[in-house]
Amino acid sequence: MHNTTYHKARNAADAASLLSGAEDGTLLAGGQTLIPTMKARLAAPTDLVDVSGASDMRGIIVSGNRVTIGAATTHAEVAGSSEIRAVCPSICDLAANIGDPAVRNRGTIGGSVANNDPAADYPAAMLALGATIQTNTREIAADEFFTGMFDTALDEGEIITGVSFTAPAKGAYAKFPNPASRYAMCGVFVASGDAGTRVAITGAGSDGVFRATDMEAALNSNFSASALDGLSVDAANMLSDIHGDSAYRANLVKVMAKRAVTGAG
């Protein structure tokens, strides 16, 4: 790892100021992606601004069906939150299957969302739940936030402070993990509520997380796994690698979508 200068931010405003004063600074949350990336010398920020203890970026608030999760909240905290589980168990189940227990004790929702790894789990949840990504300067709808593989609508120096969403009446996440890395080969989050059904897919698309609008239309008229039988997924838009080619992933999208719908009940 190249050398770097570490700063601990007290809150989001402090982090923004530390970041703006750095030559080539990066936010450090749980570091479960960033530290390995720095160790591999694929990233070499001059400065690290640690937001894991930022007071206004932590914690969980559930008010009625509205859920707000601070960006520095760990996967383990989301997985174990009885308040969230009472209204939206699907996101707790998703969090409980990210990485492994030690990673979940440190990795954060804000870090996962900001990184927008094409095989990460949270982006699918954010997109399917129609979440709002809160930053230190504005609010961004999930539909506008995820702009492609490892790419987001965040401006330079902009900091995610939290995410919020309305718990759906029904929701489930079905993930087919890569047996070695536990990243999603394909993960499908289905959420259904007053505003209709949304289906978001991670791990499979060649341009990162995406919504399957044809599946949404089919589920809006009939919310059952069989409603997806007649649909086909275009392999041309799928990732293809040594773990699975695009035709395999296209099939997996449909299989996992049906499992998610069944899981949502």
Place this chain on the structure above:
Amino acid sequence: MTTVSMTVNGKAVSSDVEDRTLLVDFIREQLRLTGTHVGCDTSQCGACVVHVNGTAMKSCTMLAVSANDADITTIEGVANDDLHPMQKAFNDNHGLQCGFCTPGMIMSGIDMVNRYKAEGKKLDETAIRHELEGNICRCTGYHNIVKSISQAAGEM
């Protein structure tokens, strides 16, 4: 360089470290506590698991400066006069072959038993195997590792 202070196995320690120093390197090279191992160095294997403020974390994927003011427990800190029930269970069940992954297995084992007890959930064999996803034994001796954790869960 930054001065970090933390409690490791009940003892206050303080030292100047480069900001890029990994917690595992600080523990092994500065504190000379070499029970915490570096296996893969890529966050996969879990040989480096320690407890940070009571929860299991991979010390190869964390900066020492991030652990400033933290309370750290390593494999050297789990036994009192007698072996910890988890260590005894690994001994009783021959829960190791070469032993390289064992410190991480024991630290993860203690963490999972503590969590399941706190949540009032039963730590059965399926749960133990799921919980061990972040700990790799390249001798593939998982069967006796699972038996060991299962025994310790009943004794802790």
